[in-house]
Amino acid sequence: MTDTKRTLPVLPPAPPEGATPHAPVDDACFLGERPDVPKLREALATIKNWFRANSLWVMAYGTGCGSIELRPLTTARFDMERFGMAMRPTPRQSNVLIISGYLATKSLKRVIRSYEQMPAPKWVVGLGSCTINGGMYWDSYNTINRLDLYLPVDVYIAGCMPRPEALLAGFSYLMERIKKGEANGWHHYLENLDWYKENQKKLITDWDMPDYNW
Amino acid sequence: MPLATKIAWSALGVLVAIAYGLSIGGVIRKVMARIQGRIGPPVWQPFIDLGKNLFMRSATHHGVMFILGPVFRAAGGIGLFLLIPVIVGDPRFENFAFSGDLLLAMYFLFFGSLGMALGAGEGGHPHSPIGIGRGLAQMSSFELPFGLAVVAIAAQAGSFSIAEIVASQQGGVLHWNLFANPFASVAAFLAFLGMNMYAPFNIVGAPQEIPVGPPTEYNSQFLSLMMAGRAIFAVAKMVLYMDLFLGGAHSIPEAFVKTFLIYFWSVFVGAVFPRFRTEQAIRFFLGWPTAAGIAGVLLVMFR
Numbered sequence: 001m002t003d004t005k006r007t008l009p010v011l012p013p014a015p016p017e018g019a020t021p022h023a024p025v026d027d028a029c030f031l032g033e034r035p036d037v038p039k040l041r042e043a044l045a046t047i048k049n050w051f052r053a054n055s056l057w058v059m060a061y062g063t064g065c066g067s068i069e070l071r072p073l074t075t076a077r078f079d080m081e082r083f084g085m086a087m088r089p090t091p092r093q094s095n096v097l098i099i100s101g102y103l104a105t106k107s108l109k110r111v112i113r114s115y116e117q118m119p120a121p122k123w124v125v126g127l128g129s130c131t132i133n134g135g136m137y138w139d140s141y142n143t144i145n146r147l148d149l150y151l152p153v154d155v156y157i158a159g160c161m162p163r164p165e166a167l168l169a170g171f172s173y174l175m176e177r178i179k180k181g182e183a184n185g186w187h188h189y190l191e192n193l194d195w196y197k198e199n200q201k202k203l204i205t206d207w208d209m210p211d212y213n214w
Numbered sequence: 215m216p217l218a219t220k221i222a223w224s225a226l227g228v229l230v231a232i233a234y235g236l237s238i239g240g241v242i243r244k245v246m247a248r249i250q251g252r253i254g255p256p257v258w259q260p261f262i263d264l265g266k267n268l269f270m271r272s273a274t275h276h277g278v279m280f281i282l283g284p285v286f287r288a289a290g291g292i293g294l295f296l297l298i299p300v301i302v303g304d305p306r307f308e309n310f311a312f313s314g315d316l317l318l319a320m321y322f323l324f325f326g327s328l329g330m331a332l333g334a335g336e337g338g339h340p341h342s343p344i345g346i347g348r349g350l351a352q353m354s355s356f357e358l359p360f361g362l363a364v365v366a367i368a369a370q371a372g373s374f375s376i377a378e379i380v381a382s383q384q385g386g387v388l389h390w391n392l393f394a395n396p397f398a399s400v401a402a403f404l405a406f407l408g409m410n411m412y413a414p415f416n417i418v419g420a421p422q423e424i425p426v427g428p429p430t431e432y433n434s435q436f437l438s439l440m441m442a443g444r445a446i447f448a449v450a451k452m453v454l455y456m457d458l459f460l461g462g463a464h465s466i467p468e469a470f471v472k473t474f475l476i477y478f479w480s481v482f483v484g485a486v487f488p489r490f491r492t493e494q495a496i497r498f499f500l501g502w503p504t505a506a507g508i509a510g511v512l513l514v515m516f517r
Contacts, residue, residue: 027271048269055259055266076251081243084255084262089425090339092274092433095266119434120272214274 027181045181052095052121053178056171059094059118060087063111064101065161066128072164085171091117096174099151101161102130102143105203108150112200115151116213122186123154123174128161135160149199152185215305223306224296228446231295235445236260238474242481249485260445264438273434276336283333284436288443290326294319295450299377300469302384302462308377316364316374319454323409326447327353330428330440337431345427348492349411349418355499356408356415362507363402367391367458369514376454380462390461398510399459403479404503408495409451410477412484415495452476 027045035041058080062070073080074087088094091114103111115124126147129135134145147153154177157170177183189196193212201207240257247254256262275281297315301307327349334342368374370391371382383389392399408415419427432440452473456463460476463469490498 051262051265051269055262079247079252079254081247081255082253084259090430092431093426093429093437117274119270119274121270 046179049179049181053175054084056083056085056096056123056175057088057094058085058096058098059091059114060089061097061111061114062100063103063107064099064128064130066101066130067098069127069161069164069167070098070100073167078164078168080168080171083168083171083175091115092119094118095121096123096125097151098125098127099131099147099153101128102135102137102140103147104142105144106142108144108200109204109207109209111151112204113209113213120186120190121184123178123183124151124185125170125174126153126156127167127170129158130160132156132158144203150196150203152189152196154183154185220305220310224309227300227307227309228292228295231446231449232442233445234470235447235449236264236441238448238477239445245478245481246485260441264441267434267438267441270434273436274431275436276338276431279332279336280431281333281436283330283336284432284440284443286329286333287326288439288446290322290329291443291445291447291450293325294322295446295453297322297376298450298453298457299380300453300463301466302377302380302464307466311375311377315376316368316379319376320361320364323451324353324357326443334428334431339430341424341426341430342428344424345418345430348424349428351492352408352411352415352418352495352499355496356405356503359401359499359503359507360405360409362504362511363398363405364458366395366398366507366510366514369511370395370517376457380457383461387461391459395510395513397506397513401503401507401510402455402459404506405499406451406455406476407480407483408499410448410480410484412480414484414487414490416484417489417492417495420489448477449473 027048035044058070062068072078073085080086091097095118097111097115097118099111115122124147126132130137130143131147131153134140134143137143138145144150155170155174157166159166162170174183197211237257237260239260240255243259244254244257296309297311297319299308299311331346331350334346367379371379373379373382379391383391383394387393411418417423419429424430429437429440453469455476456469456472460472463472
């Protein structure tokens with residue numbers, strides 16, 4: 001008889017100190033030149049972030065059942081194109097990766113690959129409680145429990161399932177954070193790549209891809 | 215007009231054409247959204263998309279040809295635009311038209327896509343060659359009715375110069391080739407549907423089947439150059455059709471109205487039709503459009 005007593009999984013240690021997920025990133029350059037005038041740098045960063053926030057291209061990729069809530073966003077009722085958002089079928093042209101619900105360890109490999117192929121700056125949205133604490137799959141043998149151990153999450157949208165309205169609210173929150181220059185998870189990922197890779201490789205035992213997928 | 219001034223006016227024309235092409239892209243997205251009962255993005259959304267892609271921090275490329283692909287496409291669009299006189303009798307907007315430019319313009323119609331094919335091929339993604347194969351097959355098939363229509367129009371005007379073809383259509387609406395040679399016009403405007411790659415001829419970049427076709431691997435700054443190239447290419451095609459079939463334009467507002475109508479012919483068809491498979495598209499273009507093109511040539515021969 002197997003032991004039916006359920007225990008919480010042991011979590012890896014917190015990421016190293018020094019870089020917080022929301023630390024500002026110096027982005028104020030124009031054609032490769034960094035002007036010395038602080039106000040100009042500020043204006044440049046604001047302009048860039050405004051463009052990025054108003055043209056979010058979402059990768060059309062669903063990992064779990066939450067992706068069923070993404071489809072209505074393109075329809076007449078919710079219409080995310082109002083906010084300049086569009087679905088892109090290739091990671092090379094996407095800016096937002098949505099982990100929609102539970103993430104199987106098998107999918108994690110593909111998700112990492114897709115995430116690393118996206119051009120920076122890029123943002124990850126964790127959709128549903130499965131990405132926060134495992135949700136109803138918290139003791140499953142083949143799903144992950146905490147997404148931010150493996151990928152830098154910029155916005156979580158809680159719920160099981162969150163409705164399309166909740167998604168739109170989450171996206172507008174993400175847009176606000178981008179405009180303020182706070183959504184810098186992609187930078188955190190690069191700064192703490194070793195820590196992320198260590199966590200990823202603990203789960204993916206058949207690691208047969210490069211350490212970083214360009 | 216001195217050459218330097220002419221170059222300056224042509225450069226201004228290219229910039230206006232890019233802005234016009236991008237705005238038309240925004241209007242198309244808005245129209246499509248309204249047809250589907252949505253609110254749709256703002257009309258200036260393509261500008262935001264272009265700026266966003268320009269401000270990406272990282273870009274991935276796969277070699278020299280991959281970088282040159284969007285450059286070729288933009289060069290094809292700009293080259294095509296510069297060969298076509300936009301406003302009749304206005305030396306500022308006549309660009310660099312010369313006798314025999316129609317043949318070169320037809321070459322430039324192909325040139326951008328061939329450059330893209332080479333570039334996207336080096337991207338190495340399996341979906342790119344599928345899209346390229348479909349695109350070139352479709353292009354070869356609509357080139358036949360379009361070529362027949364162009365031959366008919368050129369024979370009718372007695373010249374391969376676009377400026378002279380425009381001049382031969384002056385004197386009233388019924389002198390336009392649209393009415394003077396209706397068969398050739400039917401052939402050319404059906405070929406235009408395939409040229410613009412809206413439904414039913416949009417399997418080249420079918421998002422549900424092959425992600426986005428040829429540009430699957432293109433990202434960041436490459437993509438924004440490609441968007442600008444696509445915009446000017448669309449405008450150049452519209453202006454070419456305006457000159458060949460609608461008697462050119464005598465003022466800038468007239469040019470805007472005519473090109474808008476020409477382009478939205480393909481958009482409105484695209485809004486209500488489902489998608490052809492590649493072999494269906496080829497069969498379509500080799501059927502009635504080609505027959506209309508032959509009828510157009512015969513009409514000129516036995517007039």
